[in-house]
Amino acid sequence: MGKFTTVKILKEEAEEAVSLTRAENKTEAFRLLLDEKRRLEKRRRVLAKAGRVDIEYVRPQDRGRR
Amino acid sequence: MSTFDLKIAAGAKGCLVDTSIWVEVLRSSRRLVDHPIIPIVRELTEADSIYTSRLIIAELIAGARNGREAHRLEQDFEGYRFCSEDLGLFRDAGYTRQSYMRTFRRGPAPGLIDCYLVSLAKRDNLIVFSADKPLRSMAEFLGVKGIFFSIQSRQLSFVT
Numbered sequence: 068m069g070k071f072t073t074v075k076i077l078k079e080e081a082e083e084a085v086s087l088t089r090a091e092n093k094t095e096a097f098r099l100l101l102d103e104k105r106r107l108e109k110r111r112r113v114l115a116k117a118g119r120v121d122i123e124y125v126r127p128q129d130r131g132r133r
Numbered sequence: 134m135s136t137f138d139l140k141i142a143a144g145a146k147g148c149l150v151d152t153s154i155w156v157e158v159l160r161s162s163r164r165l166v167d168h169p170i171i172p173i174v175r176e177l178t179e180a181d182s183i184y185t186s187r188l189i190i191a192e193l194i195a196g197a198r199n200g201r202e203a204h205r206l207e208q209d210f211e212g213y214r215f216c217s218e219d220l221g222l223f224r225d226a227g228y229t230r231q232s233y234m235r236t237f238r239r240g241p242a243p244g245l246i247d248c249y250l251v252s253l254a255k256r257d258n259l260i261v262f263s264a265d266k267p268l269r270s271m272a273e274f275l276g277v278k279g280i281f282f283s284i285q286s287r288q289l290s291f292v293t
Contacts, residue, residue, distance in 0.1 A: 109212025110178055116209070117171055120159035123196040126152065126246055126265065 145278065147182040147214065149254045150174065151263035152192040154282065159206075169289055170282050173262070184259055185213045188249060216257050225252040233274050243267035251275050 076084075081093045090096035154170060161168045177183045190210050197203035226248035234242050247268040254261045254277050261272050261279035269281045273292060281290050 106212045109209045111212075112209045113212065114175060114178060116206075117158050118161045120202065120206070121198050122156050122159050122193065122202075122206075123198075124153060124156045125192055125196045126244065 145258050145260045147184045147257075147259050148177050148280075149184050149186070149216070149250060149257075149259040149261050150177070150189075151250060151261060151265055151268060152189045152196075153264035153268070154262050155189070155193060156196060157264055157282070157284070169287060170262075170264075173280065173289075177262075181214070183213050184216050184257065185210060186216055186250060186253055187218055188246060192246075216253055216259075218253065222249055222252055222256070225249075225256070229271070229275065233271065236274070241267065243271040247271045251277050254279075 076093075076097070081096070084090075084096040084100055085093055088096045088099040090099055154174065158168075158171060158174055161171070174183075190207060193206050193210065194203040197206055223245075226245050229252055230242060230245060230248040233248070244267060247265065248271055251261065251268060251271040252275070253259075254272070255275050259277075261268065261277055262282075263269060263272070263279065264282040264284055269279070269292070271277075272279050277292075279292050281292065282288075283290070
């Protein structure tokens, strides 16, 4: 079973979230905003890996022809 | 020409960043400061213009040195936009390669992965960003615009 967290949010912020996301209700709006936040965080982590990952280019037919 | 100029010129909705570019970004020892492709990837990321494919993720997973790194890469790349993909694209890739082979009988033909990715870019109105010569040949063949990086000369070129 997943964990639940209760957070208090100002009414104005909740209304802004609904307006931004065009969601049907406040819960859906915050779910969408949290999803977007997680997506941005993942993209940031990819860029933070620049120069740090030892990875091989594996497209076999292209070996030695790049 | 900036990446945005190119995108606008092409009327594209985004950029399909090829595995060859991701590998170059991830393993580059000349990180951040003077590698010519990193500012472009950063710019495209900030503009939320990067699209990717399940096939690109599969290549990154296959190229990772261990399972843990592969898993991390898979998780983190979920932050990019994914093209909608279906089995019809493999058919398109097959016909595209067949057509290319009939047109250019000499020289090495691009592989099916190159054909698949360029077919995907064409279908979804994306420009491509690649360091892969066969993929460039295929993009030129199908009239798909893009940014290309030469690993030997470390030069960028634009196909518009």
